[in-house]
Amino acid sequence: MSGLLKRSKDMACGHLLGTLASSLDLERPDLGASRGPSARAAHLSFMDIQDSAPRTLEVLSLPELAERLHVSAQTLYDLRTKGRGPRGFRVGPRLMFRVVEIEAWLARMEADDARRHDRSRP
Incomplete structure (x- = not known):
């Protein structure tokens, strides 16, 4: 599995587990060391690009x-x-x-x- 695909899959799983935990009023599961703010910023910048996509x-x-x-x-x-x-x-x-x-x-x-x-x- 490519590194980018694995990171995307890990990020999606973490998001889903966190969402599930918060909706059930549970503690968020520990998914290991955080990738830090740079990964979060990259994710958000992708969303900004998608919202302003050319026609x-x-x-x-x-x-x-x-x-x-x-x-x-x-x-x-x-x-x-x-x-x-x-x-x-x-x-x-x-x-x-x-x-x-x-x-x-x-x-x-x-x-x-x-x-x-x-x-x-x-």
């Missing part, structure tokens, strides 16, 4: 996107098959979409629709 990291799953657009997941699959759907990517078996890509796709669809229904043309 390019915001994603929706296929079911989430279908729900927001009030269409079926099959409709989105069909649009993608025809080359008219949003650009997505797979994470394992799940199809995911960046929010910025969805917004760009919707803007393209609006522009295409406006051109098709331009009333100024004879």
